[in-house]
Amino acid sequence: MxxxxxxxxxxxxxxxxxxxxxxxxxxxxxxxxxxxxxxxxxxxxxxxxxxxxxxxxxxxxxxxxxxxxxxxxxxxxxxxxxxxxxxxxxxxxxxxxxxxxxxxxxxxxxxxxxxxxxxxxxxxxxxxxxxxxxxxxxxxxxxxxxxxxxxxxxxxxxxxxxxxxxxxxxxxxxxxxxxxxxGPRMALDVPCQGFLSTFLRRLLMSQPLQVYGDGRQLRDPxxxxxxxxxxxxxxxxxxxxxxxxxxGGPQALSLNDIAEIATLAAGAPGVEYLPFPEEIRQIDIGSYTTDSNLILDDLGWRPTVRFEPGVARALAYYRENLARYLDPNHPQPSCRMPEHSGAAWRLLYAAV
Amino acid sequence: MxxxxxxxxxxxxxxxxxxxxxxxxxxxxxxxxxxxxxxxxxxxxxxxxxxxxxxxxxxxxxxxxxxxxxxxxxxxxxxxxxxxxxxxxxxxxxxxxxxxxxxxxxxxxxxxxxxxxxxxxxxxxxxxxxxxxxxxxxxxxxxxxxxxxxxxxxxxxxxxxxxxxxxxxxxxxxxxxxxxxxGPRMALDVPCQGFLSTFLRRLLMSQPLQVYGDGRQLRDPxxxxxxxxxxxxxxxxxxxxxxxxxxGGPQALSLNDIAEIATLAAGAPGVEYLPFPEEIRQIDIGSYTTDSNLILDDLGWRPTVRFEPGVARALAYYRENLARYLDPNHPQPSCRMPEHSGAAWRLLYAAV
Missing domain, CATH: 3.40.50.720 (NAD(P)-binding Rossmann-like Domain)
Structure with missing residues (x-):
């Protein structure tokens, strides 16, 4: 202890x-x-x-x-x-x-x-x-x-x-x-907190997840x-x-895989694949995966929860406490674009 | 042009x-x-x-x-x-x-x-x-x-x-x-602008330069x-x-060399070598030299003025305009130590 x-x-x-x-x-x-x-x-x-x-x-x-x-x-x-x-x-x-x-x-x-x-x-x-x-x-x-x-x-x-x-x-x-x-206790009602918050919110509202293009960029939640x-x-x-x-997380998963796994766990309708808007495709940050060897070597830390059980646990938590995390009066918070910079905003959107 | x-x-x-x-x-x-x-x-x-x-x-x-x-x-x-x-x-x-x-x-x-x-x-x-x-x-x-x-x-x-x-x-x-x-137009009356400002000020006031220890740390002015x-x-x-x-500069010179060259150029009394206070020696940042190859390759820049003529030109400029750079009423600006942190201050002193 x-x-x-x-x-x-x-x-x-x-x-x-x-x-x-x-x-x-x-x-x-x-x-x-x-x-x-x-x-x-x-x-x-x-x-x-x-x-x-x-x-x-x-x-x-x-x-x-x-x-x-x-x-x-x-x-x-x-x-x-x-x-x-x-x-x-x-x-x-x-x-x-x-x-x-x-x-x-x-x-x-x-x-x-x-x-x-x-x-x-x-x-x-x-x-x-x-x-x-x-x-x-x-x-x-x-x-x-x-x-x-x-x-x-x-x-x-x-x-x-x-x-x-x-x-x-x-x-x-x-x-x-x-x-x-x-996981549990992530804010779902704050706009633009990253794609995992958006995915969870949509699943809890029985909306299909949306992925641009082939969704092959890697993330390691x-x-x-x-x-x-x-x-x-x-x-x-x-x-x-x-x-x-x-x-970093235990798996390098494509956005594709993340969406499919989460959709399956939620029993939600299938993933929607939308064409990648050209201006977003051009500034997409591509894949991100973490080398966590330093904290493994020094502190013995390694991630243990894979995405399948993790997302299931998160969904179970939110379903039990939905009213605490989603305001039915504002079901879909939106991101306001900065006035002076479309390009910067789009880059961000691709980066998170 | x-x-x-x-x-x-x-x-x-x-x-x-x-x-x-x-x-x-x-x-x-x-x-x-x-x-x-x-x-x-x-x-x-x-x-x-x-x-x-x-x-x-x-x-x-x-x-x-x-x-x-x-x-x-x-x-x-x-x-x-x-x-x-x-x-x-x-x-x-x-x-x-x-x-x-x-x-x-x-x-x-x-x-x-x-x-x-x-x-x-x-x-x-x-x-x-x-x-x-x-x-x-x-x-x-x-x-x-x-x-x-x-x-x-x-x-x-x-x-x-x-x-x-x-x-x-x-x-x-x-x-x-x-x-x-x-070089010319450097502030000499602002405390703690780095050792070159201090060196120039002392030379112009006919004071010997002071170097701690063996002065072998490299700089590339x-x-x-x-x-x-x-x-x-x-x-x-x-x-x-x-x-x-x-x-970066054209030469990697020890503090020693910098002090000796500047003293010679100024016709000033010899350099004073003082024992390195243990607490400063422990936190000395050691040598610094620059790799400027990137700007050479991309923009064709390279430093051309060696320290000997450079410091002579600087001294000539200040001697001609001394009253514009040194206030005789405040000949030796001092650095006040931050209240909460002796260690941080000493590290800085060693770093500049």
Whole structure:
């Protein structure tokens, strides 16, 4: 029981990964404090932590004003840092909002950590998005950083803060670069959270999934429980060999396969194959697969849940709690196109 | 005459590199508009452009408020983007100030460029600082990005904006990663602008140069005229093979050699060798040298001015204009240590 009696802070603990992580931490005997200000569009959902209500402390505070929860920082043993804007599309529409949430707030929070809890372990949730269009596959941690959207730029800046403050001993940071994570407690009603959210929403609404072209681009979705285990390992490892780890899924699947498997699991009508609009085809990022050997070698982590049982478990969870995740009055959230840039928006659409 | 009749915008045009570049552009027949709000500590000096006063337009505007000079953006053919905070020490003392100047302002400025002058060539002045402690030498463009200070994080975020907006066709950006640049018009009265500024200041004040330990760490200083030529080539190249180029000097010299050569050129008293404080020795970044082959292959650029004549020219310039660069009332600006982090400050001191 690595976390028994540990005081743990989870920023963004009402969100998808943060809530699943908090639930596991409570199960492992940790004292969990969640910092979450439920920023619109960032996926916070109080229902996510229903299984542990009353067993966790929830602080409704903005990460950009860490003075408000300084005592919580001072008291904690480990920080899991998952707060952030996750929508690539939002970031293109409102880049300064994204900069504020993902970079400015992280700077203030980490400076407070360095002052108040010097040397504290901080595990940060980064994303494969920072790699942009792959130069090669599978992508390891040395792949060039070439994000295709503001979200990627700002999340990478925050990860550089973690690395830089760790190099000088002010915090003890670890950065996990996550591929597409899916499973229970993922937001389904926030527009443009990636294709897995869209797929799940359509299946739950008995709509056919839609795939452009031949759908042969690869993705390697990772099930939430596997992602949570990566966080737990990174948070408790004594001596880290590295400070940046890729976290990928167990299978390289085509969008095609993903759609077919999910459709079968849902008992939904068949997949619709639509012609690939030329302008999207030209800027498609192609395939993405992860080389997770570094975290396997250093921390012994490997993904264990294949997509078939994973998507079935996710669907079962949502069916049981549908009203908590889909608002029947707004069944199909739409993405508004940024005014000044059609090209950028289309690139994003292809990239997520 | 590549720039005859071209309308060119130079942000940070009153600073060290910006002013030298502006003078060359005017000589080449360009219509130059300088955007510079003379932010304290960023090296702006109106005297720098004395040779071209009356021949350039100067707009006193903050890069973070580009609406104020939208027409200048709309009218221009090429943008040289050199505005920024350059002090690593300042960035550790006031990280949010650095974030505002180097990232937030760049975001607003570049979004305005994308709207007002879509597809415009923008040449951005980045720095070797983003590479941090070298994994190998000489450093090429594929070296990992691991900045050791906030300045490096924020400058790298700005360079990612350039790359990202270029990938989507909104601007046509090029990023130059400069090694230590030296020569006429460098600020000497701003604390902690790097060891070459300190060396020049001490020589001009007839103080001996000071080197810690054996001074065998390598640096490859590049003379300002060579750096300016790299900007001119990057600004006028038709089809760029790459969007990021290292710009290094012609020689790998030890700090030792640099100090001895400069001392000889200045006719100053001998170099003082002081014991290396253990805590600094432990965090010394060691040697840095640049692999500039990419810009040689693509743009035909190579550095031509060796350190001996370069430092002599710099000294001659400053001796002729000493009162414009050194305030006798504040002969030795000092660096204030950030309150919370001795270790970070010392690392910086070793890194610049």
């Amino acid at each position: 690595r976390y028994r009696g540990k005081r743990v802070l989870v920023t963004g603990g009402l969100g998808f990964i943060g809530s699943n992580l908090s639930i596991r931490l409570v199960e492992e005997g940790a004292e969990v404090t969640i910092i979450d200000s439920s920023v619109a569009g960032c996926g916070a959902n109080l229902f996510n932590i229903a299984p542990i209500r009353g067993e966790v402390r929830i602080v409704d505070a903005d990460l950009a004003e860490p003075e408000a929860f300084r005592n919580d920082i001072a008291d904690c043993d480990i920080i899991f840092n998952l707060a952030g804007e996750i929508s690539h599309i939002h970031s293109m529409q409102f880049p300064e909002r994204d900069l504020q949430i993902n970079t400015v707030a992280q700077l203030r929070f980490l400076m407070e950590c360095a002052r108040t809890a010097p040397g504290v372990r901080v595990v940060y949730a980064s994303t494969r998005q920072i790699y942009g269009i792959p130069d090669y596959l599978p992508i390891d941690e040395r792949h060039p950083i070439q994000p295709v959207d503001f979200n990627g730029v700002h999340k990478y800046a925050a990860s550089m803060y973690h690395q830089m403050l760790s190099r000088t001993g002010q915090i003890d940071g670890v950065v996990l670069r996550l591929t597409n994570v899916y 990772v099930y939430i429980d596997d992602a949570v285990e990566a966080f737990l390992l990174a948070g408790s490892a004594r001596n880290l060999e590295h400070r940046t780890y890729n976290v | 590549r720039y005859r009749g071209k309308r060119v915008l130079v942000t940070g045009g009153l600073g060290f590199i910006g002013s030298n570049l502006s003078i060359r552009l005017v000589e080449e027949g360009a219509e130059v508009t300088i955007i510079d709000s003379s932010v304290a500590g960023c090296g702006a000096n109106l005297f720098n452009i004395a040779p071209i006063r009356g021949e350039v337009r100067i707009v006193d505007a903050d890069l973070a408020e580009p609406e104020a000079f939208r027409n200048d953006i709309a009218d221009c053919d090429i943008i040289f983007n050199l505005a920024g905070e350059i002090s690593h020490i300042h960035s550790m003392q006031f990280p949010e100030r650095d974030l505002q100047i180097n990232t937030v302002a760049q975001l607003r400025f570049l979004m305005e460029c994308a709207r007002t002058a879509p597809g415009v060539r923008v040449v951005y002045a980045s720095t070797r600082q983003i590479y941090g402690i070298p994994d190998y030498l000489p450093i090429d463009e594929r070296h990992p990005i691991q900045p050791v200070d906030f300045n490096g994080v924020h400058k790298y975020a700005a360079s990612m904006y350039h790359q990202m907006l270029s990938r989507t066709g909104q601007i046509d950006g090029v990023v130059l990663r400069l090694t230590n640049v030296y 590049v003379y300002i005229d060579d750096a300016v030529e790299a900007f001119l080539l990057a600004g006028s190249a038709r089809n760029l093979e790459h969007r990021t180029y290292n710009v």
